[in-house]
Amino acid sequence: MRTTALLSRDPAAPFTVETVDLDAPRADEILVRIRAAGICHTDLVNRAAGKADRPVLLGHEGAGIVAEVGAAVTSVAPGDHVVLTFRHCGTCPNCTAGRPAYCRRSTALNHFGRRADKSPRVTVDGTAVRDGFFGQSSFAGYALATADNAIVVDPGTDPAVAASFGCGFQTGAGAVLNALRPEAGAWLAIYGGGAVGSAALLAARTIPDVRTIVVETATARRDLAGELGADHVLDPAHADIVATIRELTGGGATHALDTTGILAVLADAFAALTTGATVVAVGLGAGVPPIDVRDMVLQGKTIRGCLEGDAEPGTFIPHLLDLHGRGLLPVDRLVTRFPHTEIEAALAAQRAGRVVKPVLTW
Known part of the structure; x- marks a missing residue:
């Protein structure tokens, strides 16, 4: 399928809004229609890494609606509203001890993690895009993620507020x-x-x-x-x-x-x-x-x-959203929404200190 994405072709140049081709979800993947994605300092740091491997698709605080799931996925269904967070293997000693942020495969899964067969998830004009950031690369209208980093939330949850619970607010x-x-x-x-x-x-x-x-x-x-x-x-x-x-x-x-x-x-x-x-x-x-x-x-x-608030996201993110829903954690005071096409304005406002948490919307 085709969707719009915010690509970085040069860390010193502005992001570009481009049309990309997104592969269909494999058996263990899910396709999420992104409604909002927070901008985190980690996105900007990693934007400058791997200068020869371009273009880069970032974004690791996505929130949206599941559009399609692979054949092996059972814990998430089309129509579910989700917050996307970091990936973890679920089987290493740290994961089984309830510390998934310290997963022994964290780097391989989150730092532009690739498919096992190395096939591209996202391409632009036939060129593979460096994606898989935190298992989502959610600076796009649609993102391929997995069940282990998708947290199902109440359909009434505001995605622009919920998005940053995936990383910054959780941390x-x-x-x-x-x-x-x-x-x-x-x-x-x-x-x-x-x-x-x-x-x-x-x-x-x-x-x-x-x-x-x-x-x-x-x-x-x-x-x-x-x-x-x-x-x-x-x-x-x-x-x-x-x-x-x-x-x-x-x-x-x-x-x-x-x-x-x-x-x-x-x-x-x-x-x-x-x-x-x-x-x-x-x-x-x-x-x-x-x-x-x-x-x-x-x-x-x-x-x-x-790291990541020592959290187990499947329980901690819903807990934080519950606190927010009861008026006890008013993180909406921190959020400023920007249309995704205005990412450069969002970054400028953040650098100038005019906003605390810029969130891009689709």
């Missing part, structure tokens, strides 16, 4: 609810007020008596954090963050989340912890943070990573 909320698990009386410091940090803040607000501090450089995002209920919002350009957090909390944060991937920020988050506290890192930075090992040992502090 932020899961880091709080699954990894950090603060209890009443806790102080949670969140570094970065973008989509992931804001989702984390909203998730923390669902736990009674958890107090929050958001550290953010952009004025608009600091203002939003205050509107979303942060107890304190700090500008690192005008405050000694470590000293200020220690003073506000009476000795240090009990929990912290770094969404930035910046080594110096992670080091500050660690330094601002109280005894026995933990900082979770979700930003994919590079290098080694300047951590005082004596401080870590003598104060019993912990740094740990967290």
Whole structure:
């Protein structure tokens, strides 16, 4: 079949809206009519990879309606409304232990995973498109996915809001609810007020008596954090963050989340912890943070990573959507919709800090 797609032919050039040919679903595949797809930083990072392998079809926060399923698919049916998330094998030790984000085949399945027989799923003018991003490549009117990364949701769910639960919102909320698990009386410091940090803040607000501090450089995002209920919002350009957090909390944060991937920020988050506290890192930075090992040992502090919110998407995404439906997780405050043909305007607005979570619609 033919559909429109947003292709990247050069990471330095704008996305192009093109007509592509999509293969029919194989036995283990499903065809999804995309209604909305969030733009995530991970899309943009991977856009620059593999410059010789073009064009690239990205998108890993898709939401839509199942149009067709392969002969071997039994858990998803045509007409189901779905949120598309990351793939996992379901059989490795990490998957069977309930940690599918750490699937041992994750890289092969998600990083432009190819079919076993190497046949193309998407072509343009006869040329194979580099697709299979997170098992979906959902920057298109239709996407081929699989049952293991399609989460069936209520038909009344707004796809533009639901889409980003596939990655960004799941990551932020899961880091709080699954990894950090603060209890009443806790102080949670969140570094970065973008989509992931804001989702984390909203998730923390669902736990009674958890107090929050958001550290953010952009004025608009600091203002939003205050509107979303942060107890304190700090500008690192005008405050000694470590000293200020220690003073506000009476000795240090009990929990912290770094969404930035910046080594110096992670080091500050660690330094601002109280005894026995933990900082979770979700930003994919590079290098080694300047951590005082004596401080870590003598104060019993912990740094740990967290991928995709340590979530089991089949249960966690419906849980988050239930919280949203009950008005307890108003992530719609973070979403700005753009027609898919206006992806460059969406990216410009995101870079300028005018929007937190741009979502493309079809």
